[in-house]
Amino acid sequence: MKKVKVRKVLVVDDRKENLEAARKAFGSDFDLVCVDDVDNAKREIVNAYERDKFDLVLSDMKMGDDKKAGMEVIETAYTYQIRLLLL
Secondary structure, three states: OOOOOOOEEEOOOOOOOHHHHHHHHHHOOOOOEOOHHHHHHHHHHHHHHHHHHOOOEEEOOOOOOOOOEEEEEEEHHOOOOEEEEEO
């Protein structure tokens, strides 16, 4: 199996405590961007694609009452050929 180097990670979650836990877990070894809503996640993915795209997107699937929020993130990441880890 081919090893994949992961350096730049986007974490998407509407719960601040989960974003903080991600910051602690990843530490300073990664270029970590944390956002708390779908619109900001999609914007980050699109903007980063042109200059330095994300190696991995770690996304909550249900944010607030929106049960499809994670799917929007997935669709955008897939369009821009980014690996996904779904929670």
